[in-house]
Amino acid sequence: MNKTEKLLQDFIENLKKTFGERLTSVILYGSCAVEGCDTSKSDINSIVVIDGLNGNDLEKANIALKKWLKTENPLPIFFDRAEWFNSSDVYPIEYSDIKERYRILHGEDIVAPLQVEHRNLRHQCEYEVKNLLIKLRETYIAECTDSKTLETAIKSGSKTLIALSRAILRLTNESVPAKHEEVINHLAAKVGIDGEFLLKTLAFRKDKKVFSKKEYGEIVKKLIDTTDFILKYVDKLGK
Structure with a gap:
């Protein structure tokens, strides 16, 4: 048993001791759930569902998660069963x-029975893309000469677009590839955007190359225009 498996085992045992039969389900999701838990590359994302979750339970959860809280993994998301x-x-x-x-x-498997309605998915996609577009515009207007701020905007903006790209592909009934690069290529072909540019912004998150203020500005402006184009596409899906 490796360290990750031991951590998960202790995590579950502590929750079982604390909540007993009220512990409805513990869910692992994301890349760790299907590709194995290489914690050097992926976080351990989890959800804990408690029947009748209340304020006092959260204090108990803090005690049950003492070891977990010492790791760099995200805090488990707690849900009440009905919620x-x-x-x-x-x-x-x-x-x-x-x-x-x-x-x-x-x-129990409380994920399989869930149904996600197309109209709700499209509505949230439009909201999130529009929110990103507004933030990028505001950042560029206020800080168009600040290289560090623009660099942060590129990294966070591209990360958000990757996540939204998966959801937008689902709206078109496309199968969603596992790799980010394939997701971008599929979206580019479907929407009609510059996939190569988005792949470069994705690589930019790991690249330590330093650009001039003008170059940062050009990248952000194209990211804004690309986001705007995606927004118009998502909006049309609701017509």
Whole structure:
């Protein structure tokens, strides 16, 4: 048993001791759920569902998760059982992502029965893309001469677009590839955007190359125009 498996085992055992039969399900989702847990490359993303979750339970959870809190992994997301089944309309992107890549670590499979409605997914996609576009515009207007701010905008903007690209492909009933590069290529072909540019912004997150203020500005402006084009495409899907 490796360190990750031991961490997950202790995590589940502590939750079982704390919540007993009220522990409905513990879900592992994301790349770790289907590709194995290489924690040097991927976070361990998890969801804990408790029947009748209340404020006092959160204090108990803090004690149960002492070891987990010392790691660099994200804090598990806690849901009440009823809340879990009533949230697919407000978290359609997140629920779609979970349904695509998940593994039940304990309890019942409460992911498989979930239904994500197309109209809810499209609505959240439009909201998130529009929100990104507004933020990019505001950043460029206020900080168009600040290289560090523009660099951060490129990195965060491209990361957001990658996540949204998966959801947009689902709107078109496309199968969603596992690799980011393939997701971008599929979206570019479907929407009619410059996929090579988006791939460069994706690589930019790992690249330590330094650009001039003008170059940063040109990248951000093209990212803004690309986001605007994607927004118009998503909007048309609702007509």
